[in-house]
Amino acid sequence: MGSPMRRVSQEDTWSGQVHPDIASERHVQSFDVERLTNILDRGAQNTARRRKVESIIHSDPEFSCKDNYFMTHNERYEAAVKKAFHTQMLTQSLGWSEEELVYVYRALSGDTVLGVHTGFLKALRSLGSEEQIAKWEPLCKTCRIIATYAQTELGHGTYLQGLETEATYDATTQEFVIHSPTITATKWWPGNLGRSATHALVLAQLTCSGARRGMHAFIVPIRSLQDHTPLPGITVGDIGPKMNFDELDNGFPRLDHVRVPRENMLNRFAQVLSDGTYIKRGTEQSNYLFMVVTRVEILLGEILPPLQKACVIAMRYSVIRRQSRLRPSDPEAKILDYQTQQHKLFPQLAMSYAFHFLAISILEFFQRSYNAILDRDFSLLPELHALSSGTKAMMADFCIQGAETCRRACGGHGYSKLSGLPSLVTRVSAASSYEGENTVLYLQVARFLVKSYLQAHMSPGSTSQRFLPSSVAYLTAPDLSRCPAQRAADFLCPELYTTAWAHVATRLIKDSVYHLQTRTQSGQDQHEAWNQTTVTHLQAAKSLPASWASQGSHYKCMVSGLTVEPTFEQDPQVICVHIKI
């Protein structure tokens, strides 16, 4: 406030440099930016590595995205294909590691086509045997095949048991016959499939020796490796325009009795012998493992970055945009000086920090449990499934809302694609549906919570109670009779929030169980009772990831008002994003 108003004129010497209003804000920073950056990167070494990768990407004209908003759908696709293959070439010549490739794809902002090709690789590693991985991974890594993951159908997404695609084992030829019996059985949405993919990992209902065995994954060749035409029995194409992802050829394949050899079924957790004998090595859920992997990876890879970028754009805009006057005698004020603008943006900024550390704690938990699961120890799978599902749904909901809040905070300019904000919003909006529809995910969390609550309230000291998953250990904590805060300053203490969230979560879960039991005890069918109480369960489920977020032992984030002030306490891994109201 009070600084002179600057009008832009064509003669301004600072055009192209940092705007003086931004420079002056940067000058008054109250914390060490580099130190915070290193913490976000999980170490100064990673910051250096990330910057090296980013400087290569951003200085390479092949990766320019300056014409993106002016391209047709087709031009976007072709540009993205070029970028994908340029990335492959650089990866080979520069020897980028898997860790560096994470920075590469983040810097490319998804503006490339082969994301699902990489997804295929991850599914292969989750569901394939060592021999299968040894066979397919090199083909995939060198792009001798282009692969995708085909699960969702036109008529089924959420309810995997309802998938209609059939895989019937024919012992006479030792082949699976993969077939779409109806229009609604057509696989729908696989990325890269519209025009690019040569192979798809098709999820289908296995029948062998006359018995249905549930969903399994099959590698199905889709297009000729000679001339890229669809193979016999396959009808394939693009599903048409979407709200975003113009660069991606989401596709549909319809399969008419397509035969694949027996070894194309991924068999880490189940196998069909040549005579049709079915051997199971995992649980019912093990085929869902890839979805858990994906849900964890998209937190930092897809869902959070649009919010982070929207915050940066909206904050910078709010510093250089001046509009109206705080006092009649003043020059026009930076819009960030208006209380209402702060009230819009600062919670989003705080949230983007909180979610970063939440996602990292989920990732660490995932890394601890994933290898055990691959070795067929499934004990942590229910908790991992609940935490990853709940966190994905909660982060998606808040990141969509947060990015849109940032967009609207930029007024008309936030509606111009050139601000970057519309694309961030329309892209992250997909996150409420992909990799598990949010409401469905919350309700799966709710089932986990109801089960854990009932387990916690068995007779004290029973075996079940001792094995309560650690993320819901608060269910056995004594009831808080009142809020432990004594002074206003106590509300700046993260522990208070941990306790408060545990209390809220326990109460909501208790209510949810109470409503359910009241109905079943009065004679209502248990399924009907569940459906009639799902709105309550949804509320309870939303408390799990929030209480987990406040519990994270390494990183704690706190959000309580206006003015962002990252403080580094004695433990360098504790960052408080204090926002005073």
Place this chain on the structure above:
Amino acid sequence: MGSPMRRVSQEDTWSGQVHPDIASERHVQSFDVERLTNILDRGAQNTARRRKVESIIHSDPEFSCKDNYFMTHNERYEAAVKKAFHTQMLTQSLGWSEEELVYVYRALSGDTVLGVHTGFLKALRSLGSEEQIAKWEPLCKTCRIIATYAQTELGHGTYLQGLETEATYDATTQEFVIHSPTITATKWWPGNLGRSATHALVLAQLTCSGARRGMHAFIVPIRSLQDHTPLPGITVGDIGPKMNFDELDNGFPRLDHVRVPRENMLNRFAQVLSDGTYIKRGTEQSNYLFMVVTRVEILLGEILPPLQKACVIAMRYSVIRRQSRLRPSDPEAKILDYQTQQHKLFPQLAMSYAFHFLAISILEFFQRSYNAILDRDFSLLPELHALSSGTKAMMADFCIQGAETCRRACGGHGYSKLSGLPSLVTRVSAASSYEGENTVLYLQVARFLVKSYLQAHMSPGSTSQRFLPSSVAYLTAPDLSRCPAQRAADFLCPELYTTAWAHVATRLIKDSVYHLQTRTQSGQDQHEAWNQTTVTHLQAAKSLPASWASQGSHYKCMVSGLTVEPTFEQDPQVICVHIKI
């Protein structure tokens, strides 16, 4: 529930007809659909007239929009131009009235370019003298000129006093010199201006006889009527891609000392005589009248339809989409049978009814006050401004959120443009910024409320108190000591909500005034105190349109839970959208 599951196959005989699941839902309707339709249309005669117009539009291949999602930006624009001129020709040959044209534009869903051309006409009628209207209206109606309205600048939207475009009167030639002194003074966003318009109504700061006179409107020729090239001194072009409105060429004009004759200043409320003498006939606010007109018209014309359409699409989808089972032995259930889906969609449906009747009551109030204002009786202008601003902001917020809720309720298919939902959402999203940014509008409502509250609490019986605007008459009602509901059924009574909203609104406004006064009484500068309490004012402002909505004497809408059941009570103009939780 319980009806047999239908899979779609290519042999289905009902393909192309009404889906049997929709037909069966329609069969169990509990109210007279035609009667409700007539009420929504405000009379059976209007229903017939609307249907006649719609049948012409929908059967005319020139109006087909089937390729819209596959066109480039340029193709969309060209198609929209063709549709606009085809509409003009039909209007002449069929003699469509202004009322019928409302149906025409609603049926075209904005898929035409000349909306702002019509806007120009309305601005002309609000701000022009009778002679000016007689001169320009025929040129406009016959498309001999194509006109637009140019107010917002690159650097200014909200703060009209900050507009930089200058109009300096030169008495020697009896001309105004219209000039953009900086880059930020470039007009930005005018619809039709990018490629189509020949004339713009430019809002500029008038200077005559050396004195600044504030914002006035000037008709400025932009492009040659011979060859459509920009006229001397004018740089004009398209502002680039937006989140939606691909068909519309929003543009920018930069004006370099462009001269227009003295009679091109619209002079209903102010005039400059040939010698430069300035004559004022209106209030400071009269030049803002056109914005009020627009804000009222977009309620039913632009803001509500996307929510209504999104409701229709999401409801129909939820009836034919079957996913998962309510009981293990059941066939898959219609997703509308899930409580969580009902919880998403039914409030949006109820809201679309409530907003329809709210918008009509605002329109009626507008019609009562508009003619008085044109005759320079400005007594109702503050209330009209507050109600139209608050209603626009509230309806925009809820319609954006509601349309997006409908979109997400359709899962992945709601992300495909072919569902129609992404376009509805991205289009209505503009409504939070255009015709007054929502937060700014709410704060203008807040100023009206604070003023009204202080007026209401002067000594009883004083002159000011008697003239309290009728929409805030509740400010003088006695405090409710407790909720008047005695039984659960009382919550189905609209009067309860009217009383409750009046109570909530009064309390919020009282709080807001209290916070403001506490700060000023403790010595804080009044402007600083205002800024530091704006988040509270925002809350209070949001209660005005809601309390108005529940007060509307002709139409009352009530929203309280699940299952939509329109009931026609004794008074046929009272519709209760009872939604039981």
